[in-house]
Amino acid sequence: MSEYREIIIDHYKNPRNMGELAGADKIVDEANASCGDLIKIYVKLAKGKIVDMKWQGIGCAISTAGASMLSEKVVDMSKTDLEKFGEEGVVSMLGGEIMPGRMKCATLAFRGLLKVFE
Amino acid sequence: MKYLKSVGMENIHSHEKEILKYALEKMRGLEKEGLVILYGPEAETRGGAIPFNVVGVHAHDTAQILDSFGIAVRSGQHCAAPLVTSFGVTAMVRATFYLYNTKEEIDYMIDKIREVPKVFA
Numbered sequence A: 001m002s003e004y005r006e007i008i009i010d011h012y013k014n015p016r017n018m019g020e021l022a023g024a025d026k027i028v029d030e031a032n033a034s035c036g037d038l039i040k041i042y043v044k045l046a047k048g049k050i051v052d053m054k055w056q057g058i059g060c061a062i063s064t065a066g067a068s069m070l071s072e073k074v075v076d077m078s079k080t081d082l083e084k085f086g087e088e089g090v091v092s093m094l095g096g097e098i099m100p101g102r103m104k105c106a107t108l109a110f111r112g113l114l115k116v117f118e
Numbered sequence B: 001m002k003y004l005k006s007v008g009m010e011n012i013h014s015h016e017k018e019i020l021k022y023a024l025e026k027m028r029g030l031e032k033e034g035l036v037i038l039y040g041p042e043a044e045t046r047g048g049a050i051p052f053n054v055v056g057v058h059a060h061d062t063a064q065i066l067d068s069f070g071i072a073v074r075s076g077q078h079c080a081a082p083l084v085t086s087f088g089v090t091a092m093v094r095a096t097f098y099l100y101n102t103k104e105e106i107d108y109m110i111d112k113i114r115e116v117p118k119v120f121a
Helices: A006-013 A061-073 A079-093 A100-106 A108-116 B002-007 B009-032 B059-068 B081-086 B103-113 B116-120
Strands: A026-032 A037-046 A049-058 B036-038 B049-054 B074-076 B092-096
Touching: A006 A061, A006 B116, A026 A108, A037 A061, A037 A108, A049 A061, A049 A108, A061 A079, A061 A100, A061 A108, A061 B059, A079 A100, A079 A108, A100 A108, A100 B059, B002 B009, B009 B036, B009 B049, B009 B103, B049 B059, B059 B074, B059 B092, B059 B103, B059 B116
Parallel strands: none
Antiparallel strands: A026 A037, A037 A049, B036 B049, B049 B092, B074 B092
């Protein structure tokens, strides 16, 4: 049960930056087709960097905490910064240990954010 | 096939039905307590599977917590998204039973399902 660390439970129960973002420059949807988790990401961009992110979604503790923590982490990140952060950065952000079967949950928001720059 | 024939298909079927009936009765008990939501018909008209959700806990989280107790259940949409979503949920946990499962294992699973919401308390 190593995934259910205090920080994950905290972000799951009190997700940060959840909701619509008025005046968003980009809105993207991402899903885990096999499990039904859904996320809608809203971002504001300036000079190629994310300046604000909000999100809405239905998901498990891991995907919810991943989206919540990422919404705080990605402010001021460019496409290159995000790619450098990578899935390893997501795992590290979530506490450093995610079972292989939960990687798609953990990276749901991250995969959505990559689509922002497509 | 040799092994299954040696046990006897009728014996396997009746064991599966007995285990399912036992598990469903226990799960109905949890449902009455408001701990779980069950999906599907009564024991007479279902196969050896019980789809459910623990109230307030996502199916993936329930499955992983049960896994930590050595209980293997599947979670998600079970390659049947239209059916799962027709119940108004995006994912379900599914416990399945077979020849090798015992009533003691069902009791253990019921006991550990009670532990699931405590992780998020």
